[in-house]
Amino acid sequence: MARPGRPGAGNSKKKGPMKGTGGHGRKSLEGKGPTPKAEDRSWHVAGKRKAAQERYVAAGGKGRPGGKPAGGGASRKPKAGDDTETVTGRNSVLEALRARIPATALYIAQRVEMDDRVKEMLSIATHRGIPVLEVMRPELDRMAGFDGVHQGVALKVPPYEYAHPQDLLEEIVDRGDLPLLIALDGVTDPRNLGAIIRSTAAFGGHGVIVPQRRSAGVTSAAWKTSAGAAARIPVAIAPNLTTTLKELKKQGVFVLGLDGDGDVALPALQLADRPVVIVVGSEGKGLSRLVTETCDQIVSIPISSATESLNAGIAASVALYQVATLRSASGE
The missing domain is CATH 3.40.1280.10 (SPOUT methyltransferase, trefoil knot domain)
Structure with missing residues (x-):
């Protein structure tokens, strides 16, 4: 005489797809292949950095604008609480870089127009090891303030050093x-x-x-x-x-x-x-x-x-x- 099982209990000896599941439970264990590298994922920070590098090189630039600065220094985005000032506008940013102001980061808008000033900014930043970060324009709008005009670039600089x-x-x-x-x-x-x-x-x-x-x-x-x-x-x-x-x-x-x-x-x-x-x-x-x-x-x-x-x-x-x-x- 067969022993009655619990209602709804499956037969552990049965092989193949179980009734009503379509074999989903078994197929879910097969995996979906290797995980793509971070730089191959467009939404990942590394992917965005790679895309920025490709656009920069296509525009005739050299170096690593989206990655670590030349010379091996660590790339760091200033925290919101950093005691820094934001210089905006192409002339102002370029003059600050030319004067060797000890900047902490150069921000470039995505798909920015690569004129001679922007190319010189990127060149100076690369040679001085200043991190270059590509950001969306709304982020630059926020950094520039209510009535600021950034022209697609911004530079983080330390507090101004006054003379006596x-x-x-x-x-x-x-x-x-x-x-x-x-x-x-x-x-x-x-x-x-x-x-x-x-x-x-x-x-x-x-x-x-x-x-x-x-x-x-x-x-x-x-x-x-x-x-x-x-x-x-x-x-x-x-x-x-x-x-x-x-x-x-x-x-x-x-x-x-x-x-x-x-x-x-x-x-x-x-x-x-x-x-x-x-x-x-x-x-x-x-x-x-x-x-x-x-x-x-x-x-x-x-x-x-x-x-x-x-x-x-x-x-x-x-x-x-x-x-x-x-x-x-x-x-x-």
Whole structure:
């Protein structure tokens, strides 16, 4: 007499596909072949790196833009908490690389247009061992900020290293140059700072001085607006602007303040052929009282009566241009 089995129990002695399964249970053990290499999987980081390398080589480049940097250094993407600044825009990034700023990573948008600037960026980064990471454009948009324009490239750089005002002056004098400096009093917009740095470079200035408090610093916005000039023009930080200006006066530097009610019109300036520091105030409040009392002269820029004032960046540009013109005329 056959022993009744448990309801639903299978017969372990039966071979072949079991009833109702179609043999799926047995076939699932047969495997699906070897796992593809990471670099052969398009969605994998290694696959994306390989694709970036192929596009780079096809564009005429050399090196390893998506992998470890030349020289064997480890590739590292900065963490969100890293104390770094992001330089964006092709001119700014290229100037920073040319100036050998110790960058930590170069970001390139996927399918970026490979013009001469981008090729030079990749070449410099490869030779210096800077990791090159290919990212999607939305990621670059996030890195550039709300109103940033990255042009498909971004560079991570360490926090800006400010000079000391006295060291800056000594370096200028040691080179045999006639000092021309710009000091900012209450200018808090980093884009104005970037524009002033750019004008300082354009008109032969030697550096910019900013106070430690209530002032714009060299941020990514300033880097961008400077169009790369921040890599060439030093910015010094003054613990106290009034005290720093007084120390500069002791060193033979004349302090000129820009103000609409100045007693000397800019075209009639007589001190352009001397060591000078031009102090620019904020558009709203202008120069502070203590800074005004420290200035050797208060200089005004003649403008149309229909215009109330100039912003700090434009005022600094006009003053620098005038000083450069007067120095050129006098042979300085």
